[in-house]
Amino acid sequence: MHRWTLALLTAGLLATTATACAGTTTPPGASASGTPRPAGGPAETLRLAEQLLIRTCMEKEGHKYWIEPPVPQDVSARFPYVVDDPAWARAHGYGTDLRREREAQVHSDPNQRYFHSVPAGTRAVLVSDLNGARPQGLSARLPNGIRVSHSDQGCQATAERQLYGDLQAWFRATRVTDSLAGMRVGLVTADKRYKAAVTVWARCMRERTYRYADPARARAAATLPKTPWPHDKEVRLASAEAACAVSSGLSSVAGSLDSEYRDRLRREHPRETADLARLKREALPRARAIVARGD
Structure with a gap:
């Protein structure tokens, strides 16, 4: 999701349901022409190519658009079950420091500044030109039965089509x-093997003076209060969680179950899994050419 679409969502304008650079310096990871170079593998090449296509489309519509950098993983994506990296926990606790950095980046983002600099009526046009006027044209039924839809018009759809x-x-x-990822986490945390490992983890935490029944409650205690915890207090709890995740075996159990349910869900939804892999594979040569041209 583009950073500036967060503002569009807040404004209630994004058309979806259920679901050239300014300045004179070259940003990190960019070429001298101002086009960022892909820093990662195929996934980053595909992401960058899509951004370049969106920029070209938006500029044709008379708008300015800056290439969005990759969005870093938040703690829930990095550690869906339990924080189990002691070094990361010592540095970031539950990642509230990183979240504040991302929030600051959003406010300083050139697309965000541009969005807020134009008249309200133009903002609605920006949304429509990016996402399409109405959430019609694309539709999919999720495994839970919910049907989601999106416009097949607008620069996002144009870029993905190309x-x-x-x-x-x-x-x-x-x-x-994407929906399978959420389902997988639910299946893992409901599994009796996971629950048994959590019991051992909670015993380890009590020995360190922390009385939380599971990692989710520990994380919530540190990240959800209206008054933020001091960073050192957050780090102590997260570090205890990570140490117990390793010593109790919870980290190993969660990882094994995650792989097991990932494979099961892929077998249950072979069409979409295969289509996603095929479409990415076929798009990669096009993406490399787009990135090479810088358009």
Whole structure:
């Protein structure tokens, strides 16, 4: 999701349901022409190519658009079950320091500043030109039975169509596989093997004076209060959680179960899983050419 679309969502304008650079310096990871170089592998090449196509489309519509950098993983994506990296916990606790940094970056983002600099009526046009006027044209039914839809018009759809070819297949594959990730976490945390490991983890935490029944409650205690915890207090709790995750075996159990349910869900939804892999594979040569041209 583009950072500036967060503001559009807040404004209630984003058309979806259920679901050239300014300045004179070259940003990190960019070429002398101002086009960022892909710093990672195929996934980053695909992401950057899509951004370049969106920029070209938006500029044709008369708007300014800056390439969005990758959005870093938050703690829930990095550690969906339990913080189990002691070094990371010692540095970041539960990542509230990183979250504040991301929030500051959003406020200083050139697309965000541009969005707020134009008249209200132009903002609505920006949303429509990026996402399409109405959430119609693309549709997919998720494994939980919910149907989601999105516009097949606008620069986002145009970029995805140019990159992946079959826009409807891309929409269905991405929405379904994204939903499988949430399902997988639910299956793991409901598994009796996970619950047994959590019991051992909680015993370890009590020995360190922390009385939390599971990692989710520990994380909530540190990250949800209206008054933020001091960083050192957050780090102490997260460090205890990580140490107990390793010593209790919870980290190993969660990882094993995650792989088990990932494979099971892929077998249960072979079409979308295969389509996603195929569409990415076929798009990669196009993405490399787009990035090489810088358009």
